[in-house]
Amino acid sequence: MSRSARRDLAMLLVGLLAGAGAAYTFSDRAAPVGGSQAAEDSHAEKAGGGHGDSHGEGAVELDDAKLSAAGIGLETAGPGTLRQTLRLNGLVQTNQEAVVQVTPRFPGIVREIRKRIGDTVQKGDVLAVIESNQSLTSYDLKAAIAGTVVDRQVALGEYASDQKPSFVVADLSTLWVDLSVYRRDFARVRVGDAVAIDPDDGAPPIIGKVSYVSPIGSADTQSALARVVIPNDGLRLRPGLFASGTITLAEQPVDLAVRLSALQSIEGRTVVFVRNGDAFEPRDVETGARDGAFAEVVFGLMPGDVYAAKNSFVVKAELAKGSASHEH
Structure with missing residues (x-):
């Protein structure tokens, strides 16, 4: 082999070796990049707890039976009036204008008692029968109005005075x-x-x-x-x-109002638990004017939203229990 041929062969070998080294270097650098991405994906999956469905995050599942057992009352958000x-x-x-004291016309002895305290009477009903001391004849002591006997001051065989009411009848x-x-x-x-x-x-x-x-x-x-x-x-x-x-x-009329009992605080935020199917989701709200029963909602709810109005603290407690279980 001539000197020039040997030189050409040597240069070819050097080139091949250089190419192989470059390929090795590129492959060596690329491999950790792919491995790092896989590690990050794995870490993200672990951080997410492996949950593919995000509906459970921040929501509480309560069906109608559980709502009834917990006494949770539902109402629909809409226009209201603050007072x-x-x-x-x-x-x-x-009502003293509907009370009559029934007094005997003549004093005498009570021979019959027809009505007692608590009895309902009509106008003209006989309350008692009294034997007059003057004529020794009996007469009826009648109710002057319809109502209820609320007092009686005579008993059978007693003396009934014409100076003292024997019965009191009140229209209640x-x-x-x-x-x-x-x-x-x-x-x-x-x-x-x-x-x-x-x-x-x-x-x-x-x-x-x-x-x-x-x-x-x-x-x-x-x-x-x-x-x-x-x-x-x-x-x-x-x-x-x-x-x-x-x-x-x-x-004061307002466009949207909810009951005060619906407002709950979570980590310093004011929320209302809105029902979505069987789930209750905490919805951040901004409130305005209030009265003793309702609060105006200026942001966070829409008319027609169904929310936990009564015993909403039960939903908050269930949400807290769910969050605690996820932490473990």
């Missing part, structure tokens, strides 16, 4: 509620104001009107009396019981 109100305490009284279909108004609120309560009386029996309030505001205050309570006349259908209220009354002083 500035004044709440007053009072006492239920018989309407009642008085005497509310105490303190001096700072005198100017805010007027005759004719509508008042919602709460019997505290779980049913809706009874609506009445202020019929009288006393011009004289009480030395004992340092308050004045405002009297409300209310219907008493089904005898929901009874004289002698305490009751509270709420007077609406001003009203």
Whole structure:
């Protein structure tokens, strides 16, 4: 082989070796890149807990049976009216304009008792039969109005005086509620104001009107009396019981409102639990004006959203339990 041929062969070998080294270097650098990406993907999967469905994150599954058992009440978000109100305490009284004291026309001996306390009577019903001391003849002592016998002061065989009522009959279909108004609120309560009386029996309030505001205050309570006349259908209220009354002083309509009991705090955020199927999701909300029952929602909800209005704290507790279990 000539010298020039040997030189050409040597150069060819050097070139081949250089190419192989470059290929090895590129392959050696590329391999860790692919391995790092796989490691990052694996790490991300572990950080996500391996959950492919994100619906469970931040949501609580509660079906109708669980809602009923927990006493969670649902309502629909929509327009509302915020009310500035004044709440007053009072006492239920018989309507004294519908109470009659039945007194014998002539004194005598009670020969019959026809009605007793608690009996319902009609006008003209016989309450008792009395034998007159003057004529020694008997006459009927009758009810002057329809109502309920609320008091009786005579018994069979006793002397009935014409100076003392033997029976008291009251029409309980309407009642008085005497509310105490303190001096700072005198100017805010007027005759004719509508008042919602709460019997505290779980049913809706009874609506009445202020019929009288006393011009004289009480030395004992340092308050004045405002009297409300209310219907008493089904005898929901009874004289002698305490009751509270709420007077609406001003009203403000809002585009969207939810009950105050729906608002919960999570990590410093105000949320409302909105139902989506069987799941409740915490929805961040921004609230505006409030009254004693509702809050205006200016951001975060849409009209028609169904939310946990009553016992929403139960949903919050379930969410906290779910978050704790994910941490483990």
